[in-house]
Amino acid sequence: MENPSPEKSINLFHCLNELKDHSLVQEVQTYLSRGGDRHLFGARLSPAQWSALVFMMLNSEEELDEFDVWKYDPSEECLLRLLPVVTASRKALLFNCGITDEGCAALAAALRSNLSSHLRELNLNLNEPRDSGVKQLSALLEHPHCKLEKVELEHCSITDEGCAALASALRSNPSSHLRELNLNQNNLGDSGVKQLSALLEDPHCKLEKLELSDCRITDERCAALASALRSNPSSHLRELNLNDNKPGDSGVKQLSALLEDPHCTLEKVELYNCNIREEGCAALASALRSNPSSHLRELNLNYNKLGDSGVKQLSAVLEDPHCKLEKLELDSCSITDKGCTALASALRSNPSSHLRELNLNHNKPGNSGVKQLSALLEDPHCKLEILE
Known part of the structure; x- marks a missing residue:
């Protein structure tokens, strides 16, 4: 016998509640009163008990x-049983709880049928929806009444097929509210990236x-991503995460051409471990x-082999009074005392520098490099707030 739908169970619970039968409430409250997170972990609730929980919430x-599924039971069953609560919440944290395409x-x-849904942020990281499940989500994003503003699908076994469905859905919905999309740790493929472009x-x-880490x-x-952004002067994109990819110097040159464009609105670019020299x-x-007129405020170049010669080039940027960088990350970039000296000298010579955070962890500044950086911090014109 099939379990009744959440809606039918809720109606049944309403009837019991009107009859002043509070036994279900008491049973569910017993589970919820257990200490710590995952109040329902291992519990075998009946459909009526799930409905009582929905009613209570x-x-x-x-x-x-x-709505954080980890406060109850990190499972797909918990999601299915508490769907009315999810659609009524503003943010749903459903990461790493075994959610499949079903x-x-x-x-x-549920979201398509509920035009008054409050859901704006959806986190499905570390699940297994795969392309088939992502196609279902794409149909939702294609819906003109969908109000989702942030979707996270990190490590969800998505390939170019699912990526293409997402991109196609967003292209076909000019009234889409989506502002943030996380596709980190998925194998998007050539066709998927072309669709995103x-x-x-x-x-x-x-x-x-x-986010495409x-x-x-x-x-x-x-190059395809950079070209697409260059050809769209009305782009709203402010943050681009390409960490842990292999664009190399040739791909970064394409990104540089984008950053050179006065219409580019990027404020944060992450290129951690991208084989840049x-x-x-x-x-x-x-x-x-x-x-x-560059809008760039944050640049992450951690774990690239920039060396002192590359850092000297960046120092010339920091020396420029027009530079608006506020955060620069150069962790593990093969920098020695020469590179540190160039950075310190550039910042000392630019009293109008906007730089507030500089990360030089896991380099080899040596005693002379450390002295130069220390002298920089003592400079009354230096605006650095964090130096690592």
Whole structure:
């Protein structure tokens, strides 16, 4: 016999409640009163008990701002049973709880059928929806009434097929509210990245943050993304995460051409462990120096082999009074005392510098480099707040 739908169970619970039968409430409260998180972990609730829990949560005086499945039972069953609560919440934290394409389909259907849903942020990181589940979510994002602003799908076994479905859905919905999309640690493939590029090229696209860390982005795929953004002067994109990919110097040169464009609105670029060397670093530095109207505020170049020669190029950027960088990360970049001296000298010579955070961890500044950096911090004009 099939379990009744959440709606039917809730109706049944309403009847019991009107008859002043509070036994279900008491049973559920017993589970919820257990200490720590995961109150329902290992519990075998009946459909009626699940419905009692839904009723209690929907009628609670507490505002349903955030639903965290880990506070109850990190499982797909918990999601399916508490769907009415999820759709009534503003943020849903459903990461790492075994959600498959079935759970994604049910969630998408519930949100499509509830035009008054409050859900704005959805975190499905570390689940297994795969392409089939992502297609269901794409159908939701295609819906003109969908109000989602942030979707996280990190490490969800998505390939180019699922990525293409997402991009196509967003392109076909000019009224989409989506501003942040996290696709980290998925194998998007050439066609998937091409679809994303086509999305970024669309003047109706309102994405402000795109995360593609560890997505096998090569120099060609990086070039496609950069070209799309260059061709869209009305782009809203502010943050681009390409950490742990392999664009190399050739891909970074394409990104540099983007940063050189006066219409580029990027404020934060992350290129951690991207196989960048002196040549790529020089291209980035040249682009920033030649664009006094650059919006870039944060640049992450950690774990690249920039060396002292690459850092000297960046120092010339920091020396420029037009440079608006506020955070620069150079952890593990093969920097010695010469590079540290160049950085310190550049910042001392630019009293209007905006730099507030500088990360030089895991380099080899030596005693002379440390002295130069110490002298910089003692300078009354230095605005650095964090030096690592």
